[in-house]
Amino acid sequence: MAAEQQAPSILGFPHRPEWGAAAHRRAVAGYLRRCRDHARIGARQAARCIGTSESTLSRLETGLAPLKPVEVERLLDVYGVRDPAERQRITLLVAEATQPESWHPYAHAAPNSLRPLLAMEPAARRIISYEPQLVPGWLQTEEYAQIVIRATHPTLPAKEIDERVRLRRARIDMLRRRVDPPVLLAVMDSEVFRRQVGTPGVMYRQITYLLTLLEDLRYQLRLHIAPLSVGAAGAIGHPIVHLRFFAPEYLPDMVYLEQYEGAVYREKPSESERYLAVLNHLCGVATPADQTASLLRQALDTWR
The missing domain is CATH 1.10.260.40 (lambda repressor-like DNA-binding domains)
Structure with missing residues (x-):
């Protein structure tokens, strides 16, 4: 009492x-x-x-x-x-x-639906991401990101597409932060590496970039690949991001559910825990992170 x-x-x-x-x-x-x-x-x-x-x-x-x-x-x-x-x-x-938000330098390029995620991810201690279709935004090369954004928003002016690409590329910098950088656990379907984005050269350079990131960010990035054999566990049709923060008693977990024309956020403990359980299960059934580099090197052969 x-x-x-x-x-x-x-x-x-x-x-x-x-x-x-x-x-x-x-x-x-x-x-x-x-x-x-x-x-x-x-x-x-x-x-x-x-x-x-x-x-x-x-x-x-x-x-x-x-x-x-x-x-x-x-x-x-x-x-x-x-x-x-x-x-x-x-x-x-x-x-x-009262300071400007982290996305403020890219205000014209940051979609309203993405801004809450962009604003809160720098405070995350751990980020778990599931991406069934594409390489996660944090990990995309410039040319890969440009092709994806142009395909999703074909009417956007070239200047705004370039700004969105710069924003997407800048997000990886938080993993390089000297003080308490977050850890990113990313799960991707194996089909991501078979789905051609741009030319074979674009795919080759994207996979090579992932290998470089795994080496440069070995303590901050864990990448899992979910093969088709995971079955129903990998049948989620949209990206999911779960954030857990450094001060959880003040900042409850946040879940971002991406949709084609927007996003949904979940912060109630019962909801965030449910999605966390889904993501943890995906991490468990996917290929262990210490085998990812070998799988990426195999995927390179497809695009030589």
Whole structure:
């Protein structure tokens, strides 16, 4: 009972600029919601204190609305948060939360449906990805990415396609981060290496690039190949990405489900755990990661 009555704390969430603005915003949002619950203050009353509506407060408490330092300070006063350490940490996190999102340099190229994933993946401790049709975006060469994007969006201007390619290529940089880079566990169907994208030369260079990444990122990238023999386990028709974060007590797992014209996100624990179980099963039935390089070298022979 005493633990249930203990005041919420944000001190366990560090100030980490490399995690991006969205992660800091979501951590502060969840903290504010817990503080309001602890103070037993209704949403309408709290919203009134900062001169806004309940719906706006709800968006603020879920990390969907921008944080304004003045409003956050006012809410902390209303909720009775007096600890200087808590307030100092909140000040740091709010300042980080108001910085441009990680995708901002590519704002014109980042589809709205992809932005939540782009914003949160820098804060991930582990990313599990399943791709049934193509090489995952993080791992594509420039020419492979350009062909895929042009095929999916044939009416896009060449300049925007180039911007999307640069965005896609830039995402791999987080795996090269010096401080706490995420680990990427990627599962691909074996048919990805038989499905021709562009010329045979494009495929040859793409597979060669994967071999280079496995060598350069040996501690951050684990690549599994799911053969057709996995049967129903590999019959998922769309890409899935599961993110688990460095501060899970503040940032719940996120699942990204890609669709042809958009995406769906799942964050309820029951849903994210269900998809995690699917991905873990795929990793288990796919070829072990330590055999992937050998399989890729075999695939090169197809495109020589």
